[in-house]
Amino acid sequence: MNEKEIRNIGIMAHIDAGKTTTTERILYYTGENHKIGEVDNGEATMDFMQQEQDRGITIASAATTCYWRDHQINIIDTPGHVDFTAEVERSLRVLDGAIGVFCAVGGVEPQTETVWKQADTYKVPRIAFVNKMDRLGANFYEVLNEMEKKLGATPVPLFIPIGAESNFTGIISLLEMKALYFSSEDKGSTITKEDIPADYQAKAEEYREKLIDACASYSDEITELYFEGEEIPTNLIISTLRKCTLERTLLPVFVGSSLKNIGVQPLLDGVVDLLPAPNEVPPLKGYWEKKDKEIEVIHDEKGPMLGLIFKIVVDPKAGPLCFVRMYSGILKKGVAIQNITKNKKERVNRIVRMHADIMTDLTELKAGDIGVIIGFKMAQTGDTIGTEAHPYLLEKMHFPNPVISVAIEPESTEEQEKLKKALESLSLEDPTFTYKDDAETGQLVISGMGELHLDVLVTRITKEMKIKARVGNPQVSYRESITGEAEEEFSFDRTIANKENWAKLTLSAKPLPAGSGNVLKISANTRDIPEEIIAAVKSGIEGAFKSGIKFGYETTDIEIDVKDIAYNELTSTPFANEACANMAFDAVCQKAGAVLMEPIMNVKLSAPTQYVGDVISSITSRGGIVNSMESRVGSDLISAEVPLQKMFGYTTVLRSSTQGRGTFSMEFSHYAPKA
Numbered sequence: 001m002n003e004k005e006i007r008n009i010g011i012m013a014h015i016d017a018g019k020t021t022t023t024e025r026i027l028y029y030t031g032e033n034h035k036i037g038e039v040d041n042g043e044a045t046m047d048f049m050q051q052e053q054d055r056g057i058t059i060a061s062a063a064t065t066c067y068w069r070d071h072q073i074n075i076i077d078t079p080g081h082v083d084f085t086a087e088v089e090r091s092l093r094v095l096d097g098a099i100g101v102f103c104a105v106g107g108v109e110p111q112t113e114t115v116w117k118q119a120d121t122y123k124v125p126r127i128a129f130v131n132k133m134d135r136l137g138a139n140f141y142e143v144l145n146e147m148e149k150k151l152g153a154t155p156v157p158l159f160i161p162i163g164a165e166s167n168f169t170g171i172i173s174l175l176e177m178k179a180l181y182f183s184s185e186d187k188g189s190t191i192t193k194e195d196i197p198a199d200y201q202a203k204a205e206e207y208r209e210k211l212i213d214a215c216a217s218y219s220d221e222i223t224e225l226y227f228e229g230e231e232i233p234t235n236l237i238i239s240t241l242r243k244c245t246l247e248r249t250l251l252p253v254f255v256g257s258s259l260k261n262i263g264v265q266p267l268l269d270g271v272v273d274l275l276p277a278p279n280e281v282p283p284l285k286g287y288w289e290k291k292d293k294e295i296e297v298i299h300d301e302k303g304p305m306l307g308l309i310f311k312i313v314v315d316p317k318a319g320p321l322c323f324v325r326m327y328s329g330i331l332k333k334g335v336a337i338q339n340i341t342k343n344k345k346e347r348v349n350r351i352v353r354m355h356a357d358i359m360t361d362l363t364e365l366k367a368g369d370i371g372v373i374i375g376f377k378m379a380q381t382g383d384t385i386g387t388e389a390h391p392y393l394l395e396k397m398h399f400p401n402p403v404i405s406v407a408i409e410p411e412s413t414e415e416q417e418k419l420k421k422a423l424e425s426l427s428l429e430d431p432t433f434t435y436k437d438d439a440e441t442g443q444l445v446i447s448g449m450g451e452l453h454l455d456v457l458v459t460r461i462t463k464e465m466k467i468k469a470r471v472g473n474p475q476v477s478y479r480e481s482i483t484g485e486a487e488e489e490f491s492f493d494r495t496i497a498n499k500e501n502w503a504k505l506t507l508s509a510k511p512l513p514a515g516s517g518n519v520l521k522i523s524a525n526t527r528d529i530p531e532e533i534i535a536a537v538k539s540g541i542e543g544a545f546k547s548g549i550k551f552g553y554e555t556t557d558i559e560i561d562v563k564d565i566a567y568n569e570l571t572s573t574p575f576a577n578e579a580c581a582n583m584a585f586d587a588v589c590q591k592a593g594a595v596l597m598e599p600i601m602n603v604k605l606s607a608p609t610q611y612v613g614d615v616i617s618s619i620t621s622r623g624g625i626v627n628s629m630e631s632r633v634g635s636d637l638i639s640a641e642v643p644l645q646k647m648f649g650y651t652t653v654l655r656s657s658t659q660g661r662g663t664f665s666m667e668f669s670h671y672a673p674k675a
Ligand SMILES: Nc1nc2c(ncn2[C@@H]2O[C@H](COP(=O)(O)OP(=O)(O)OP(=O)(O)O)[C@@H](O)[C@H]2O)c(=O)[nH]1
Pocket: 013, 014, 015, 016, 017, 018, 019, 020, 021, 022, 039, 040, 056, 057, 058, 080, 131, 132, 133, 134, 135, 256, 257, 258, 259, 260
């Protein structure tokens, strides 16, 4: 397949907007599926992980391939929940374009805004699909309004709906000026084109005018034809729209109802006509670690082989399935490649293309394409693969802030072994959680980015992998810090096996602004001090950053300056200096006023105006601060900062105080002294 004929696309949507249903219809019409899987009875092909079927939400970013008008479309499924931000960001990086699915009733929800802004950051060209036109309260034009106001986009409909709610019967193509109806007999496969109904003629003309107008601003040719009163050729409108989509100046909008099988095929035409091929997107930024410099990875089949593992799913039979996006060169089956992130060689046993959980074997994968590698043993999500000669990293290690933890206690030693194995394979799939083995209690503590994130992990461990374990209540991951500045001289002296081990250090400590992390400085004169002594001091303090001051939580936002290291040739030892640094750290931090810090979340809430008062009081009663409020049509958007501890179980609270109409999303903001 020529690279011009490949589209790597993602489908972005707020939870429940209909991403899975739309993807299913796409797979159906492209001839890959024999029957349409329905989300509601848990048959959807894309949601192949058991748990996703139980929950009805899409967590895994699986990729699947289908074909439309001689184009290969690789669909990367992007999660819609902010708890999985790292995953959302990674999928945004590997796709070249996206379909934003919007609910015609809910419009632009706060989470859509978050994901949309991330897509802006990655400069992802997009088209939009306004789904669920058949639902009660559907309003296409209101969604257009919100796209403009909330997303700062310039929406240009290519289609408008005929009717709405239960009277939604078809769509009008503004390119062809025809009404399109989708047969209910064959799941919408047969499309009939008819004249525009008389009562829609004026509206269709108005919106065609808007479409031409929008394109004319970016095409002199269209402007000229327009002023000369000439007919504007459809292919000229499409090529102009394509240019504007790639530059992200216009947002082409499609409309329909996936559930009622209306409007999905025109959306597929939109993917082919308007979204970019892999060679049409700007080069990806890479990083050459050895030389500490950024490089650009140019799309080129003849270039050095380079790809990014953007998703791993551990299959019980086949082992880890590594979903890879190739950026340069050709990856061949049977060869050994370099895992650049891990600096290890690995073998490519098989390359396959996935259609959800059905595989077809390939002999190679070229720049621009997406496939699955089987055979890698130590690869993790986010790893770059390539050659030793060109060790470019496509993703620097991402250090998430796991703000919430849960203890899992296996019921037996046998279960403990199983649990450890399970956590290992889960961390291949999702490197954004951490786990710690607590030798004293026999518990394993896993930490993640939110309640839902942990919930998903725990369900996979206990239900899918069937490991018998007791699961504790989720706990907030605290940190320790200091409130003031202090300086302390500390000495250490111990005789072990007749040898004196002595050290004397002066440390100062000061608090740093929220979000700075820990900083270690050495301003002491170290000219005459051996390297190993300095290294021991550093390791003592770095260890102390991890083990905390009073309560054993990791520290944050502390600057330690080693102001003096006393040295005696006979008695100074690395052991003494490491121990001294560790104790001096505790002493100076205690003196500087140690505090327990808790994670504060950025919370975005949306609720209909009549409930806003209740929502605000539910936030302030949780110790939250409301930062801003914005009135939107029908609902208000509230931005607040709230301690995570107080947000446990908030979903239920919000639901009951807004009669199910309020939604919220949250992300880690910073650590602050615990109230
Ligand atoms: N009335 C109506 N319902 C729809 C339409 N499309 C999807 N739905 C329903 O909306 C619900 C959510 O649809 P999904 O396709 O699972 O939505 P999603 O965006 O994939 O949701 P997550 O996987 O949770 O992110 C299901 O009950 C669907 O049957 C539509 O066009 N009209």
